[in-house]
Amino acid sequence: MNRQPSNEISLEAIIAGDRAEFARLVDEYSSPIYRLGLRMLGNPQDAEDVLQNTFLNALTHIQNFEGRSSLATWLYRIAANEALMLLRKKKPEVNIEEMEGEEDAEDLHPARFVDWSALPEDELLSDEGKKALDDAIQQLPESLRLVFLLRDVEGLSIKETAEALNLTETNVKTRLLRARLALREQLSAYYSERLPARSEK
Amino acid sequence: MTEHTHTTCEELLDSLSAYIDGALAPELCRELEKHLAECNNCRVVLNTTKRTIDLVQTPLEKPDLPEDVRERLFKRLNLDDYLTRKSK
Numbered sequence: 152m153n154r155q156p157s158n159e160i161s162l163e164a165i166i167a168g169d170r171a172e173f174a175r176l177v178d179e180y181s182s183p184i185y186r187l188g189l190r191m192l193g194n195p196q197d198a199e200d201v202l203q204n205t206f207l208n209a210l211t212h213i214q215n216f217e218g219r220s221s222l223a224t225w226l227y228r229i230a231a232n233e234a235l236m237l238l239r240k241k242k243p244e245v246n247i248e249e250m251e252g253e254e255d256a257e258d259l260h261p262a263r264f265v266d267w268s269a270l271p272e273d274e275l276l277s278d279e280g281k282k283a284l285d286d287a288i289q290q291l292p293e294s295l296r297l298v299f300l301l302r303d304v305e306g307l308s309i310k311e312t313a314e315a316l317n318l319t320e321t322n323v324k325t326r327l328l329r330a331r332l333a334l335r336e337q338l339s340a341y342y343s344e345r346l347p348a349r350s351e352k
Numbered sequence: 353m354t355e356h357t358h359t360t361c362e363e364l365l366d367s368l369s370a371y372i373d374g375a376l377a378p379e380l381c382r383e384l385e386k387h388l389a390e391c392n393n394c395r396v397v398l399n400t401t402k403r404t405i406d407l408v409q410t411p412l413e414k415p416d417l418p419e420d421v422r423e424r425l426f427k428r429l430n431l432d433d434y435l436t437r438k439s440k
Binding site: 170171174177178181183185186195199206207210259260265266267268269272275276284285303304306309324327331332334 | 365368369370372373392393395396397399400401402403404405407408409410412413414415416417421422424425426428429430431433434437
């Protein structure tokens with residue numbers, strides 16, 4: 152897991168002003184935070200803003216870090232907020248908290264039953280396959296995408312994802328399932344055209 | 353809720369994430385697997401959902417920070433002195 156530094160980063164040292172230790176923290180978490188920004192905002196420039204603002208913010212507020220969550224979860228929380236703030240600025244119509252009323256499971260229902268799971272990895276991750284996957288992730292509504300990225304891409308637990316996004320664990324689970332099924336459906340649509348002989352419908 | 357004597361596709365869907373994450377009670381797993389053995393569509397949904405998650409976790413989907421982005425980040429944070437990476 153890339154979230155566990157090989158030797159533990161010292162919060163005390165960072166608070167005491169140890170720049171080298173802060174640099175270690177930055178190196179440990181800058182890749183996942185940049186990826187999160189990239190996937191949430193969709194372009195490198197905005198992702199870089201999210202990245203820089205996250206660490207500037209962390210540096211300013213690290214004295215107030217209470218240690219109720221891990222340092223990693225705290226950083227993801229700042230990063231998620233930075234991404235959402237920028238997103239709201241760019242797309243004011245996006246509503247991240249909209250999920251509460253959307254619990255009806257109508258659109259959860261799988262409609263495509265093509266089993267593409269046994270296709271070889273080099274086909275699934277060919278340039279074309281990778282693009283299909285990236286596009287599918289990009290099409291997830293922001294509120295689902297954020298949960299999916301933290302949990303399934305970056306490997307946070309349900310609890311950590313809930314802490315980072317200030318959601319209940321139940322809400323994280325609901326969003327995660329919706330995200331996973333939505334992605335599955337998109338990819339199934341894509342691969343059903345490539346596996347016509349085995350398609351059931 | 354507790355009567356899982358006959359798992360339906362609907363119930364499978366509800367438990368799908370927990371099952372994939374290994375967070376489902378063994379008893380429920382068995383019920384679910386019984387259903388899976390009989391229901392081709394649910395098997396496909398399970399396999400393709402699992403595969404989807406596998407794919408996003410491959411290194412190709414998790415690129416490292418580009419070097420120029422790292423450089424600008426370190427400069428912005430006044431960490432220029434620490435730009436040279438220590439060996440891993």
